[in-house]
Amino acid sequence: MRPSAVLESALYAEDLAAAEAFYSGVMGLDVLAKVPGRHVFFRVGAGILLIFDPRATETAHSGARLPVPPHGARGPGHLCFAATRAEIDDWRARLTAAGVAIEAEFDWPNGARSLYFRDPAGNSLELAEPRLWA
Secondary structure (H helix, E strand, C coil): CCCCCCCEEEEECCCHHHHHHHHHHHCCCEEEEEECCCEEEEEECCEEEEEECHHHHCCCCCCCCCCCCCCCCCCCCEEEEECCHHHHHHHHHHHHHCCCCEEEEEECCCCCEEEEEECCCCCEEEEECHHHHC
């Protein structure tokens, strides 16, 4: 047996309002759920992007409604979104117009294109052609 897909991915940000503004406004993702001071979740295609405030999730809370184990990370994480080469061109223009700095853009040895930038928490984000891993 093996998993068939990644269902959810998590990044961490202490300023959830800035994260929500970025991922909903700049990235165009729909907010699926949020709990102020703890998390904001977004739908990304068939998957879910979880943004947690690590201060709220790295310790266990007695009396929690659901028994989710403590988790959290410090420092920048990484997430890559799938995009076609033409979409990457459109994203570059959209991100630049929103004042988001492009850190790198290049073609991998297999010819797939990647574009790197950061969210307000400093997480490294990438847009890449799916053939990067084909």
